[in-house]
Amino acid sequence: MNAQLTGAARLEARFSALATQNRAAFVAYIMGGDPDLKTAQELLDGLPATGADIIELGLPFTDPMADGPAIQAAALRALGAGVRTKNVLAMAAKFRQKDTQTPVIVMGYYNPVHHMGCEAFTDACVAAGVDGAIMVDLPPEEDAPLRTAFDAAGLALIRLATPTTDDQRLPTVITGTSGFVYYVSVAGITGAAVPDADPVARAVSRIRAASGLPVAVGFGVRTTQKAAQIARVADGVVVGSAIVDAMASGGVKEALALARTLGRAVHTARQEVSQ
Amino acid sequence: MTVKTDDVQWPDARGRFGDFGGRFVAETLMPLILELESAWDEARNDPEFAKQMDGFLRDYVGRPSAVYHAERLSAEFGGAKIWFKRDELNHTGSHKINNCLGQVLLAKRMGKTRIIAETGAGQHGVATATMAARFGLPCVVFMGATDIERQQPNVFRMKLLGAEVIPVTSGTGTLKDAMNEALRDWVTHVDETFYVIGTVAGPHPYPHMVREFQSVIGREARAQILQREGRLPDACVACIGGGSNAMGLFHAFVPDKGVRLIGVEAAGLGIETGKHAASLKGGAPGVLHGNRTYLLQDDDGQIIDAHSISAGLDYPGIGPEHAHLHDVGRAEYVSATDKEALEMFQLCTKLEGIIPALEPAHALARVADLAKELGPKGLILMNMCGRGDKDVFAVAKHLGVKI
Numbered sequence: 039m040n041a042q043l044t045g046a047a048r049l050e051a052r053f054s055a056l057a058t059q060n061r062a063a064f065v066a067y068i069m070g071g072d073p074d075l076k077t078a079q080e081l082l083d084g085l086p087a088t089g090a091d092i093i094e095l096g097l098p099f100t101d102p103m104a105d106g107p108a109i110q111a112a113a114l115r116a117l118g119a120g121v122r123t124k125n126v127l128a129m130a131a132k133f134r135q136k137d138t139q140t141p142v143i144v145m146g147y148y149n150p151v152h153h154m155g156c157e158a159f160t161d162a163c164v165a166a167g168v169d170g171a172i173m174v175d176l177p178p179e180e181d182a183p184l185r186t187a188f189d190a191a192g193l194a195l196i197r198l199a200t201p202t203t204d205d206q207r208l209p210t211v212i213t214g215t216s217g218f219v220y221y222v223s224v225a226g227i228t229g230a231a232v233p234d235a236d237p238v239a240r241a242v243s244r245i246r247a248a249s250g251l252p253v254a255v256g257f258g259v260r261t262t263q264k265a266a267q268i269a270r271v272a273d274g275v276v277v278g279s280a281i282v283d284a285m286a287s288g289g290v291k292e293a294l295a296l297a298r299t300l301g302r303a304v305h306t307a308r309q310e311v312s313q
Numbered sequence: 314m315t316v317k318t319d320d321v322q323w324p325d326a327r328g329r330f331g332d333f334g335g336r337f338v339a340e341t342l343m344p345l346i347l348e349l350e351s352a353w354d355e356a357r358n359d360p361e362f363a364k365q366m367d368g369f370l371r372d373y374v375g376r377p378s379a380v381y382h383a384e385r386l387s388a389e390f391g392g393a394k395i396w397f398k399r400d401e402l403n404h405t406g407s408h409k410i411n412n413c414l415g416q417v418l419l420a421k422r423m424g425k426t427r428i429i430a431e432t433g434a435g436q437h438g439v440a441t442a443t444m445a446a447r448f449g450l451p452c453v454v455f456m457g458a459t460d461i462e463r464q465q466p467n468v469f470r471m472k473l474l475g476a477e478v479i480p481v482t483s484g485t486g487t488l489k490d491a492m493n494e495a496l497r498d499w500v501t502h503v504d505e506t507f508y509v510i511g512t513v514a515g516p517h518p519y520p521h522m523v524r525e526f527q528s529v530i531g532r533e534a535r536a537q538i539l540q541r542e543g544r545l546p547d548a549c550v551a552c553i554g555g556g557s558n559a560m561g562l563f564h565a566f567v568p569d570k571g572v573r574l575i576g577v578e579a580a581g582l583g584i585e586t587g588k589h590a591a592s593l594k595g596g597a598p599g600v601l602h603g604n605r606t607y608l609l610q611d612d613d614g615q616i617i618d619a620h621s622i623s624a625g626l627d628y629p630g631i632g633p634e635h636a637h638l639h640d641v642g643r644a645e646y647v648s649a650t651d652k653e654a655l656e657m658f659q660l661c662t663k664l665e666g667i668i669p670a671l672e673p674a675h676a677l678a679r680v681a682d683l684a685k686e687l688g689p690k691g692l693i694l695m696n697m698c699g700r701g702d703k704d705v706f707a708v709a710k711h712l713g714v715k716i
């Protein structure tokens with residue numbers, strides 16, 4: 039029934055459906071084109087069946103300043119295989135032919151988008167059925183060109199809030215954002231430190247109250263235990279480096295197996311508490 | 314390209330120099346950068362801070378540095394009179410200390426307890442480690458593995474100064490990779506750490522702050538040349554890695570419409586080979602390391618590795634103010650190859666008894682042409698921004714000499 043929804047609306051529909059079921063979204067991150075387009079497509083296409091509610095598709099970049107070793111290596115593998123931004127968008131387009139319900143957002147760094155041009159990038163996202171984007175190195179102060187184009191197309195430009203985002207800064211971060219807010223649970227790079235559930239819970243309620251949007255939590259969530267803890271307090275749990283690592287060591291099969299256990303942990307987390 | 318001067322006082326409140334600069338960092342770093350900006354604004358308007366700076370510049374760095382008429386090189390090139398601004402005589406051997414002094418004093422003022430830096434040639438790393446030693450702060454320097462190989466003496470100096478040198482193997486193991494790693498460290502140690510950036514690049518306020526700390530070079534040199542020659546030079550020439558020694562020299566001369574400002578980028582094996590570090594001549598506008606500027610990049614916006622014999626110039630970007638001065642036509646940007654730099658390194662050493670760093674040896678290559686172009690009435694001021702002691706092993710290797 040939601041087949042027509044796209045962009046920010048597809049994200050909203052997914053979050054509100056999950057809210058009525060009282061469960062958090064399992065957000066799975068994979069690097070586009072890692073280790074090559076064909077294998078990465080297999081992984082992407084297999085994710086919804088594991089329980090992934092939202093997919094974050096990484097855009098490879100030569101200089102991933104906010105990423106730890108796992109995602110750095112994944113980006114270099116993809117680039118080494120000749121994968122470029124347009125190829126990753128083509129992966130999303132292929133995925134969309136089979137799945138019109140699962141929101142897909144791309145996550146990357148601004149230079150490739152800047153190089154393509156914000157409007158051209160927006161058009162390409164719309165054409166590929168991509169619903170939103172996270173630009174790691176594009177803070178609110180600088181994102182107007184992309185935000186304007188995304189707003190016009192109904193796509194979500196998802197902002198990041200972090201442990202350093204204090205009350206004074208939070209309004210800047212959430213003004214003009216849509217879809218959801220991504221809470222970076224630790225001050226650091228992807229895949230490094232592990233977040234504590236208590237401060238995360240406090241941050242999530244603060245951001246949710248201020249923005250009126252769902253809050254997904256990522257950076258450093260690797261285990262089913264941690265994923266379940268976060269799922270009890272947040273609207274979404276993002277797992278990236280662990281899936282990327284599983285892909286590197288055991289290929290699609292292992293990455294999907296991990297996603298399945300993570301998905302189950304996220305989906306059942308709140309039931310376990312209420313029992 | 315229109316040739317005009319730029320009378321606006323850049324940067325603006327958003328940290329822009331025209332279309333360039335800005336603050337493109339991960340959200341985790343934004344509050345830190347805003348905190349740094351307000352601390353910097355406070356410090357630069359505080360006479361106490363200026364007094365502290367002046368004292369250290371005089372007694373510790375050894376300023377003012379001399380200007381020197383390079384008579385034999387002038388004769389050799391057969392044209393204009395060439396003067397060197399001798400920033401290679403500074404403590405630690407290059408202009409880098411001017412900036413490190415300022416930033417480490419600011420770090421102390423802000424109550425930061427840990428210093429980090431990236432380095433290419435190791436000059437900025439040495440200068441940062443020096444100031445950190447002087448003020449008793451722990452210091453971590455990120456340095457590309459390739460650069461560690463070609464700048465061994467500086468690696469040992471940093472260690473003697475008590476700094477921890479962390480080899481960076483990602484990418485090509487050069488300056489840009491070291492900067493990525495320093496940013497990763499900063500985002501992980503947000504409370505106690507001050508990141509001392511070594512050039513006029515990075516997110517606002519760094520390009521402004523570093524320019525202000527380096528502008529002592531041009532302020533001194535302008536007064537000195539006026540006193541010695543009774544007039545301003547026809548041209549100021551400086552090499553460009555990120556562009557801090559060049560901005561330092563140029564800044565005082567920007568309003569002097571008759572003075573040409575010439576930046577010399579590293580052409581590596583030749584711009585046509587693709588193996589170079591000339592971001593203005595061979596790059597396009599983009600966003601990296603916190604600012605919008607000219608970058609070496611492919612048709613997907615992926616960053617292309619730079620190449621230069623000189624570790625200090627081996628960077629695929631350039632400070633945003635240079636990008637702006639380039640686009641408005643106030644400054645000219647040319648380049649010199651590895652081979653030319655090696656020749657000038659030897660020539661300057663033989664004729665003037667000054668061993669230049671490989672970086673300013675690039676500038677000298679274009680000074681040679683310009684001297685002929687301007688003729689005997691011409692007057693050129695070049696920033697001799699570093700001494701070549703750090704390069705002797707690498708140069709010997711390039712010349713096939715065993716030492």
Ligand SMILES: Cc1ncc(COP(=O)(O)O)c(C=O)c1O
Nearest residue numbers: 436554555556557558625672699
């Ligand atoms: C002697 C010397 N000159 C120049 C540079 C390049 O930096 P910048 O362009 O910021 O002056 C370096 C950098 O390491 C250097 O050591």
